[in-house]
Amino acid sequence: MMNSVVIPPSRLVIATRESRLALWQAEHVRGLLQQLYPACQVELLGMTTRGDKILDRPLAKVGGKGLFVKELETALLDGAADIAVHSMKDVPMQLDEAFALVAIGLREAPQDAFVSNKYASLDELPPGAVVGTSSLRRESQLHARYPYLAVSPLRGNLDTRLKKLDEGQFDAIILAAAGLKRLGLGARIRAVLSAEDSLPAPGQGALGIEALASRPDIAAWMAPLHDASTAACVRAERAVARALGGSCEVPLGAYAERRGEMIWLRGFVATADGARMACAEIEADGEDPETLGQNLAALLRAEGADEILAALD
Numbered sequence: 001m002m003n004s005v006v007i008p009p010s011r012l013v014i015a016t017r018e019s020r021l022a023l024w025q026a027e028h029v030r031g032l033l034q035q036l037y038p039a040c041q042v043e044l045l046g047m048t049t050r051g052d053k054i055l056d057r058p059l060a061k062v063g064g065k066g067l068f069v070k071e072l073e074t075a076l077l078d079g080a081a082d083i084a085v086h087s088m089k090d091v092p093m094q095l096d097e098a099f100a101l102v103a104i105g106l107r108e109a110p111q112d113a114f115v116s117n118k119y120a121s122l123d124e125l126p127p128g129a130v131v132g133t134s135s136l137r138r139e140s141q142l143h144a145r146y147p148y149l150a151v152s153p154l155r156g157n158l159d160t161r162l163k164k165l166d167e168g169q170f171d172a173i174i175l176a177a178a179g180l181k182r183l184g185l186g187a188r189i190r191a192v193l194s195a196e197d198s199l200p201a202p203g204q205g206a207l208g209i210e211a212l213a214s215r216p217d218i219a220a221w222m223a224p225l226h227d228a229s230t231a232a233c234v235r236a237e238r239a240v241a242r243a244l245g246g247s248c249e250v251p252l253g254a255y256a257e258r259r260g261e262m263i264w265l266r267g268f269v270a271t272a273d274g275a276r277m278a279c280a281e282i283e284a285d286g287e288d289p290e291t292l293g294q295n296l297a298a299l300l301r302a303e304g305a306d307e308i309l310a311a312l313d
Contacts, residue, residue: 239293
């Protein structure tokens with residue numbers, strides 16, 4: 001079989017949100033691309049998405065996490081950008097057929113992080129303490145495990161959320177550990193929450209690179225940035241959410257871990273108040289992550305997921 005020669009790109013434009021974390025992620029990808037293709041001019045196209053503008057309402061009320069990617073996808077369609085860099089947990093479970101995820105990078109810490117100026121852990125919080133989170137997934141798990149705590153909505157970029165904590169609006173907040181670590185804010189983490197305490201969102205901690213499905217040249221250029229092990233786990237997690245119609249309007253978690261050749265996948269669906277929760281886990285080889293995710297979704301349905309989802313509707 002003949003080896004196909006990939007002609008290096010001369011110029012690439014990365015569409016990115018303009019939050020500090022999104023820009024870090026885009027700069028990180030730019031650095032990797034410049035190492036791969038030293039002669040390539042790699043530029044950033046900063047954009048403000050609708051999800052960045054609407055900060056007074058929970059995402060679940062205004063259209064979900066897809067609000068963070070639409071403008072970037074428009075830039076791809078218009079030819080203003082070649083690729084878009086996303087946090088995989090922000091990427092809708094169903095992509096329009098015009099687009100493709102051409103690479104999923106090596107995963108940073110996928111867990112949630114407990115951040116507080118007063119307390120060292122969730123267990124230390126007294127009754128009535130206010131915990132901030134923008135995630136129905138986190139909220140449902142907090143209510144289920146700590147019913148005596150108050151959970152309050154928390155929107156804004158990472159710096160805004162930390163500022164609200166520092167101003168005393170919350171006793172603690174729950175954030176993705178990956179974002180804090182990427183911005184050099186790991187010292188703000190008082191505790192990393194185990195998957196048993198807070199099962200992560202599908203794709204949490206992983207970066208995805210999106211391009212037009214009609215651009216195999218771009219897919220070939222991005223191939224060296226793809227981490228197959230991370231991608232298999234993320235694909236399995238996303239398949240769970242896709243099978244259950246998961247979005248940020250559904251309190252749902254899915255988390256896959258590699259165990260040699262096997263993938264251990266856990267998931268849950270709950271009501272926002274945590275009163276009803278379906279949980280399941282499954283382990284299989286990593287050859288077909290989508291089927292693994294679909295099989296876990298079937299187990300969750302057997303535990304009552306459909307009734308919970310119907311109640312949410």
